[in-house]
Amino acid sequence: MTRAAALAALAMSLSTFLLFEAVSMAGAADAAPRVHTVLIEGMRYQPEGLTVAAGDTVVWINRDLVPHTATSASGRFDSNDIAPGKSWTHTVRTTGEFAYICTYHPLMKAVLRVR
Amino acid sequence: MKCSLILAASLAFVPISALGQGVSDAQIAAIVVTANQVDIDAGKLAVERSSNDKVKAFAQLMITDHSGVNKAATELVTRLKVTPEENATSKALQAGGDKNLAHLKSLKDAAFDQAYIDHEYAYHQQVIEALDKTLIPSAANAELKALLIKVRPAFVAHRDHAKSLQSTSEVR
Numbered sequence: 001m002t003r004a005a006a007l008a009a010l011a012m013s014l015s016t017f018l019l020f021e022a023v024s025m026a027g028a029a030d031a032a033p034r035v036h037t038v039l040i041e042g043m044r045y046q047p048e049g050l051t052v053a054a055g056d057t058v059v060w061i062n063r064d065l066v067p068h069t070a071t072s073a074s075g076r077f078d079s080n081d082i083a084p085g086k087s088w089t090h091t092v093r094t095t096g097e098f099a100y101i102c103t104y105h106p107l108m109k110a111v112l113r114v115r
Numbered sequence: 116m117k118c119s120l121i122l123a124a125s126l127a128f129v130p131i132s133a134l135g136q137g138v139s140d141a142q143i144a145a146i147v148v149t150a151n152q153v154d155i156d157a158g159k160l161a162v163e164r165s166s167n168d169k170v171k172a173f174a175q176l177m178i179t180d181h182s183g184v185n186k187a188a189t190e191l192v193t194r195l196k197v198t199p200e201e202n203a204t205s206k207a208l209q210a211g212g213d214k215n216l217a218h219l220k221s222l223k224d225a226a227f228d229q230a231y232i233d234h235e236y237a238y239h240q241q242v243i244e245a246l247d248k249t250l251i252p253s254a255a256n257a258e259l260k261a262l263l264i265k266v267r268p269a270f271v272a273h274r275d276h277a278k279s280l281q282s283t284s285e286v287r
Contacts (some may be wrong), residue, residue, distance in 0.1 A: 065184045065265065065269065066184070084187075105276065107275055
């Protein structure tokens with residue numbers, strides 16, 4: 001193999017490697033689960049509408065002085081009591097639109113959309 | 116509705132906002148603790164006396180939430196070294212609470228539920244007005260003012276919850 005051919009082969013393998021890495025990283029970025037936060041404050045979920053991807057994690061943080069829950073109407077998820085100053089973490093697996101409420105304060109309503 | 120108005124008038128609510136002009140932080144502390152305590156006491160009576168599941172759940176909620184507010188208020192004033200100071204408003208609140216309990220104890224079944232929920236609606240509305248017109252504007256300490264602002268939405272949620280129960284056929 002001439003020196004030029006060797007360099008060409010090296011360049012090709014290097015570019016293939018870099019391309020492979022770039023694709024892998026892009027794929028990893030797309031698939032990487034994300035963590036979303038819902039603040040419970042002022043007797044409201046903030047935001048009241050949240051769209052996430054299946055596999056993502058949602059953390060509900062209770063900043064009120066009273067206990068709350070995040071309870072889906074369909075029964076898909078239920079935090080039970082989230083005490084003041086505490087949080088509840090839930091990883092969503094199923095796609096769909098899930099309306100949820102606080103079972104203690106039924107006027108507190110929000111929607112979690114999982115795509 | 117007519118019945119609610121008659122009942123509300125008969126309970127002779129305390130004019131909190133009229134009484135509480137220019138109150139000190141120590142007086143605000145006493146007003147907050149008393150306001151929460153009288154609603155906890157009414158809630159305990161309703162949990163014991165009511166046979167309506169929705170009314171009992173609401174009453175238990177009042178006990179839990181107002182205990183939470185009182186815990187936070189007590190912790191704050193202790194840290195601030197503010198000693199709650201009884202005043203005309205806190206005394207009037209206590210007297211109003213005692214009168215409400217005495218009235219409720221004279222009632223049974225649906226009449227009890229209706230009177231309890233009607234009073235809860237009017238009571239929370241009155242406390243919201245007191246917070247807006249007197250307590251929040253008068254609070255000198257920034258943390259106490261922030262606490263009052265923080266608890267306001269809970270009183271609004273309770274008032275609206277009571278209103279939704281007022282329109283529930285089982286309570287009405």
